[in-house]
Amino acid sequence: MRKIAVVGTGYVGLVTGIALAAIGHYVTCIDVDENKVKQLKRAISPIFEPGLEEIMKKNIEDDKLHFTTEYDKAIPGAEVVYIAVGTPENKDGTANLEYIVQAAMQIAEHMTSSIVIAMKSTVPVGTNEYIKKTISANTKFSVEVISNPEFLREGSAIYDAFQGDRIVIGASDEKAANLIEEINKPFGIPIFKTDLRSAEMIKYASNAFLATKISFINEIANLCDMLGANIEEVADGMGLDKRIGRQFLNAGIGYGGSCFPKDTEALLQISNSVKYDFRILREVVEVNKKQNLLLVEKAKAILGTLNDIKIAILGLSFKPNTDDIRSAASIPIIQQLLLEGAQIVAYDPVSMEQAKKILPREIIYAKSSIEALLDADAAFIVTEWNEFKELSPSEFISAMKKAIIFDGRNCFNPVLMKSNGIQYYSIGRP
Numbered sequence: 001m002r003k004i005a006v007v008g009t010g011y012v013g014l015v016t017g018i019a020l021a022a023i024g025h026y027v028t029c030i031d032v033d034e035n036k037v038k039q040l041k042r043a044i045s046p047i048f049e050p051g052l053e054e055i056m057k058k059n060i061e062d063d064k065l066h067f068t069t070e071y072d073k074a075i076p077g078a079e080v081v082y083i084a085v086g087t088p089e090n091k092d093g094t095a096n097l098e099y100i101v102q103a104a105m106q107i108a109e110h111m112t113s114s115i116v117i118a119m120k121s122t123v124p125v126g127t128n129e130y131i132k133k134t135i136s137a138n139t140k141f142s143v144e145v146i147s148n149p150e151f152l153r154e155g156s157a158i159y160d161a162f163q164g165d166r167i168v169i170g171a172s173d174e175k176a177a178n179l180i181e182e183i184n185k186p187f188g189i190p191i192f193k194t195d196l197r198s199a200e201m202i203k204y205a206s207n208a209f210l211a212t213k214i215s216f217i218n219e220i221a222n223l224c225d226m227l228g229a230n231i232e233e234v235a236d237g238m239g240l241d242k243r244i245g246r247q248f249l250n251a252g253i254g255y256g257g258s259c260f261p262k263d264t265e266a267l268l269q270i271s272n273s274v275k276y277d278f279r280i281l282r283e284v285v286e287v288n289k290k291q292n293l294l295l296v297e298k299a300k301a302i303l304g305t306l307n308d309i310k311i312a313i314l315g316l317s318f319k320p321n322t323d324d325i326r327s328a329a330s331i332p333i334i335q336q337l338l339l340e341g342a343q344i345v346a347y348d349p350v351s352m353e354q355a356k357k358i359l360p361r362e363i364i365y366a367k368s369s370i371e372a373l374l375d376a377d378a379a380f381i382v383t384e385w386n387e388f389k390e391l392s393p394s395e396f397i398s399a400m401k402k403a404i405i406f407d408g409r410n411c412f413n414p415v416l417m418k419s420n421g422i423q424y425y426s427i428g429r430p
Ligand code: UGA
Pocket: 150, 151, 152, 153, 154, 155, 207, 210, 214, 247, 248, 249, 250, 251, 252, 253, 254, 255, 256, 257, 258, 259, 260, 263, 318, 319
């Protein structure tokens, strides 16, 4: 058992803290948000994440998991401090390191012995060396900073924490790397040790590669639409090749979320900073922006004008099983539909409260998918929640004024929809 502190209780910090406690460590999580910490102490999760509250509750009861707003309750005596604060996007696309530096200064002020910092936040190549210098300049104790990037996905974060493909440890100090390796051993996940800068790059390169895979398959899907091929057959056929793999070949209306959009932009800015033109990645980002609006383009082509058309939006979160709507495709879609003069009734099983904070006021929120569909001229399926997939053709037909569906996530069988009299348009499946 090691004494560990985790700074930041966002997605990454909270899951990291809970998972480390679950494998036997003594963990204290720090967050500046008093209300959030109050809730966390009562095992109430600030995020919607399947399975998270149960395991959090158990570890709080076992006295292995603690929450505080005060650095001096967590840092003194901790052998390892994980930094898991946000690195939001600056206006120019670069990563904002303000919260990382604040955390580093607090750690320097409160540490009472030598410490190893494990950086979970996604930071540009070279940042961890800078953080080590910053902390060292503000404490008399020795400090090592290692890079330990996070690969968990929202919506399956708990599964990923315990069943991930790899744990990457980047370090310039062998002893520090070994300590982090020992801490992580109980997970039973393969550990890959490397140098600091390569670990930082692995994180950006992995997200950029997955984003590339998605934009690539979306371009193929658009071609399938024009050439009469079926993207699902194509993806299955491609995916059988182990070098390609079937995962992340689901065509749709593009990627969103708090990671791919931000990290691809940040990697482009990192490339710019060394005057390297990362051409593929530039196009990946552009293709995604275009893909986000594909349903609107399809609807305009089919319906002519969208002015005064009532559109039901099913799904607001950037993917199912999360209430996160950051950079979700729903945002540009809704903005564009409003510009075109459409009326919008939206429904999402869990993210409507988040959505109300940032989406335009003109939207009407429904209490169920059927309520959203009532009298609608068309429906847009934006997120592939299971409860949407379970809707039957007759439910669409009886609720809607005209049963016209634009499915951005290929949730239904086109033959079944059409044979039931629904005008059904999906992605890459003519
Ligand atoms: C992503 C990565 O998958 C994680 O490994 C990484 O740790 C995380 O970013 C991060 O950097 O924190 P996440 O954004 O939670 O995780 O969700 P994903 O499951 O990767 O989905 C991202 C977006 O891609 C979603 O909008 C999803 O709908 C879209 N997507 C995904 C597709 O359009 N097609 C696919 O085949 C897969």
